[in-house]
Amino acid sequence: MHVAVVGAGISGLSAAWRLRHRLGAGVDITLLDQAGRFGGKLTTGEVAGVRVEQGAESVLLRDPVVAELAGALGLGALAQPAPLPAGIVAAGATRPVPRGTLLGIPTDPSTLDSAGPARATPEPPGGPDPLLAAGADVSVGALVRPRYGDEVVDRLVDPLLGGVYAGRADDLSLAVTVPALHAAAQHERTLSAAVRAAQAAAPRTTGPMFGVPAGGLSAFATALAAASGATARLDAPVRELAPTPSGWRLTVGSTRDPEHLTADAVVLAVPARPAARLLSGFAPAVAAEVGVLDYASIALVTLVLPGDVLPASSGFLVPATEGYAIKAATFVGHKWPHLAAPDVSLVRLSLGRYGETRVLQCADADLAELARADLAAILGTRLPDPVGVRVQRWGGALPQYGPGHLDRIARARAGLAEHPTLALAGAGYDGVGIPVCVRSGFAAADRLAATPAADRLAAAARLAAAPAADRPAAAAADRSAAGPGVGRRAAAADVEPAEISTGD
Ligand SMILES: Cc1cc2nc3c(=O)[nH]c(=O)nc-3n(C[C@H](O)[C@H](O)[C@H](O)COP(=O)(O)OP(=O)(O)OC[C@H]3O[C@@H](n4cnc5c(N)ncnc54)[C@H](O)[C@@H]3O)c2cc1C
Numbered sequence: 306m307h308v309a310v311v312g313a314g315i316s317g318l319s320a321a322w323r324l325r326h327r328l329g330a331g332v333d334i335t336l337l338d339q340a341g342r343f344g345g346k347l348t349t350g351e352v353a354g355v356r357v358e359q360g361a362e363s364v365l366l367r368d369p370v371v372a373e374l375a376g377a378l379g380l381g382a383l384a385q386p387a388p389l390p391a392g393i394v395a396a397g398a399t400r401p402v403p404r405g406t407l408l409g410i411p412t413d414p415s416t417l418d419s420a421g422p423a424r425a426t427p428e429p430p431g432g433p434d435p436l437l438a439a440g441a442d443v444s445v446g447a448l449v450r451p452r453y454g455d456e457v458v459d460r461l462v463d464p465l466l467g468g469v470y471a472g473r474a475d476d477l478s479l480a481v482t483v484p485a486l487h488a489a490a491q492h493e494r495t496l497s498a499a500v501r502a503a504q505a506a507a508p509r510t511t512g513p514m515f516g517v518p519a520g521g522l523s524a525f526a527t528a529l530a531a532a533s534g535a536t537a538r539l540d541a542p543v544r545e546l547a548p549t550p551s552g553w554r555l556t557v558g559s560t561r562d563p564e565h566l567t568a569d570a571v572v573l574a575v576p577a578r579p580a581a582r583l584l585s586g587f588a589p590a591v592a593a594e595v596g597v598l599d600y601a602s603i604a605l606v607t608l609v610l611p612g613d614v615l616p617a618s619s620g621f622l623v624p625a626t627e628g629y630a631i632k633a634a635t636f637v638g639h640k641w642p643h644l645a646a647p648d649v650s651l652v653r654l655s656l657g658r659y660g661e662t663r664v665l666q667c668a669d670a671d672l673a674e675l676a677r678a679d680l681a682a683i684l685g686t687r688l689p690d691p692v693g694v695r696v697q698r699w700g701g702a703l704p705q706y707g708p709g710h711l712d713r714i715a716r717a718r719a720g721l722a723e724h725p726t727l728a729l730a731g732a733g734y735d736g737v738g739i740p741v742c743v744r745s746g747f748a749a750a751d752r753l754a755a756t757p758a759a760d761r762l763a764a765a766a767r768l769a770a771a772p773a774a775d776r777p778a779a780a781a782a783d784r785s786a787a788g789p790g791v792g793r794r795a796a797a798a799d800v801e802p803a804e805i806s807t808g809d
Contacts, residue, residue, distance in 0.1 A: 306332050306758050309555055309568035310535065311543045311583070313338035314345020315739055316731040317574030318526055319746025321533035322374075324572075327754040328762040329769055334535035335566065337557060339542035344526030346702060346732075347739070353609040353693025355646045357637065357653065358522055360605075360699065361739060363515040367508060368740040370747075375518050378528040383516030384643040392621035394629070394683055395422035395460055399621050402465075408445075408483050409461030412500045414453050422624075423461045426454035431494030437479075439491055442708040445482060446475035452496040464622035468633050470737065471601035471703045472659040473625075481706040481736060519643055546571065546583040552726060570726035570753045574746060576600070577704070577733035591720040594713045598733055600701040603657035604665055606676040607637075609693030610650045615639060616684065620652075623683070630656050630664045631679040649692065654680060659705050669696040704732055728752040 308324055310317045313336045321334050342348070346360040364371045364383070372383050392399035400422045403411065411417055414425030429452065436448065445466065450458045462474045470477060480487040485503035493499035518525040530537060544563070545556035552569040573580050581596030619640035622633050635653040638645035645651075654676040657665050667675065673694045681688045714734045721727055728749035735745040754763055 306570070306762055307552075307568045308332060308334050308570045308572065308753060309553065309566060310334060310336045310572040310574060311338075311546070311555070312345065312572075312574035312731065313340075313343045313526075313530065313537070313539070314574060314731065314742070315347055315526065315529075316742040316746040316749075317345075317572060318343060318529040318533065319374075319743040320572040320574055320728070320730050320750045321535045321746075322529050323747045323750035324753065325533045325535070327750060328759055329765060329767075330534075331762040331765055332759070334533060335538055335568070336530060336533070336535040337538045337541045337543055337555070337566075339540070341540045342523070343530045343537070343539075344523050346699070347522035347526050349521035349523035350695065350697075352607050352651075352695040353649070355609055355649065355651055355693065356521060356644060357607050357651065357695065358517070359607070359695065359697040361522060362635065362653070363517045363641075364739045366512070366514055366516050367510055368744070370740050370743050371518075372516065374529070374743065375525060378525070378532055380518050380520060380525060380528060382519075384519040384641060385513045385516050386619065386640050387642050388513070389617065389619040389639055391619045393422040393460065393464055394621055394623045394627050397627070397683075399618075399683065402622075403461070406461070407486060407500050407503055409457065409465045410449055410453065410483075410486070410496070410500050411457075412497050412504065414457070414497065417457070417461075423456040423459075424454075425457045428452045428495055428497055431498070433494070435492050435494055436490040436496065436499055437487070441491075442478050442480040442487065442711070444475050444708055445477055445479050446473070447708075448479055448486075448490060449474070449496065459626050460624045463626075464624045464632070467625070467658060468622050468655075469703075470659075470705065471603045471632070471655075471657055472705045476659065476705060476707060478706045478708045478710045480708070480711050517641070543575075543583065545586065546573070548587050548724060548727075569758060570728075570756065572728050572730055572746070572749045572753065574730040574749065575733075576701070576731065578701070580729065580731075580733060588720060588724070591717045594717040594720065595729070595733065597713065598710070599659075599705045599707075601657065601659035601703040601705055602662055602665055602698070602700045603655055603702060604672055604699065605695075605697045606654045606656065606673050607693075607695040607697070608652050608654070608673070608677060608680075608691040609646075610652065610691050611689050612648065613650055614686075614688060615650045615652060621683070623679075625658060625661075629679045629683065630675050631683075632656065632658060634680055634683075652680065659703075665698070672696055704737055706736075725756055726753060 310321045348360045350359045403421045417425045446458050458474050489499040489502035541557050547554045553571045555566040557564045577595050577598035581592040584592035615636045620635040623629050631654045633655045637651040730745045730749035
């Protein structure tokens, strides 16, 4: 059996790894990516000799799947952040992010006092019905604004969501971005009761909420690719995908010199737009559902400044209402002790919000200077000239899940019922956070592993893995008992991806 995995971001890599784990040595896996490296939005680089993450920065640990995977890959324990506070800029000053809120939404609006970034209006009494009808989805802003007022949305929820999605509370789906609150809103009649119920339903975790593979996210991606035993085809754009009587035909490479590859099954782990293009030839209705998803563009400016010039904090978020170009600052060396370098301060500044791309049209040098000037203004201090600057642009990188996104994706997946050897995976479907993408890749692999040809391979793999004496038992064993994250579903509701970072 030959499986082609199109897209070697974390979703495709996870699918390839899981396929190997489920199906053993008998499956041939080809990993294709148009880029010249593994990892997609996971990419680690260097600025002035200091290691930096140039895409995703860290992993939400509420779902242990990444920590387990890193362990299985021999990468050791994840590095942890220092327990430092983060701030939100309000009326020109940096104030602490209020504690005990759900993405900035408090259980009791009166707990937001004037020392914090926002004050809430008292919530109107609840009506006779739950806040949301069963299965309905709205934007986060539509739920919160009429109940707690504009300040809570504009100064708390918006910057927290913006730090993750570069999107706005009034546009983003409640079901995708705050799934626990979405669930609670379908049976509670006030927002405060719904927030309380959502918080009570969240699994209790001790220790830090975030971590990152100590060797960096690129090393994690490369290790995952190696452990999948897949044949890597980098610099290999897939331009067409077509069903054949026995499987799939992929057209790879330039239009002038195309190459054709056949596969029994395909994992499509590319963002929504390229996925829609590849689907359009044989599943136009599915392509239309998938291709609706829009993306925000952002830029990251990393500055290496001489000396210890940043406050003792992990960074801050900047609401759009404050009028700065930067939307977040992460004091990398403070937040991540394993990345601290002697005699310099490392800061990562993020610019660009959905629908506001003008600032991103600046040349790199101007963008870096604008970001540095904003940082100095917010800190109220002069900053030295940087000894290292890196501008990383991410065009069309962050999915903007509107209300109803999950229903669209369910329809798209149902529309592929007649193609059981094709599986969709990635941030365009299930959620933006790295753990969600890993599970999305796992679920895609599991779909393909359930096809008859794969089922035979899985049985053979189980037998081969079992000690000789145990082989009869192994033959009967549940094939789902294999490796990290086993038996768990890939779903946005597994985590709150909105918590992936408060400093980006
Ligand atoms: C700046 C930034 C910061 C982030 N920070 C965090 C964070 O701190 N924590 C977190 O959990 N998440 C974070 N995220 C989100 C997270 O990184 C992404 O959601 C996740 O990495 C997406 O993985 P993916 O595999 O689904 O897609 P991608 O990483 O986009 O991978 C898709 C791959 O498909 C390839 N491809 C596209 N078209 C084709 C084609 N036609 N043929 C072949 N290959 C193709 C691309 O080259 C790419 O490698 C961040 C994202 C960004 C952009």
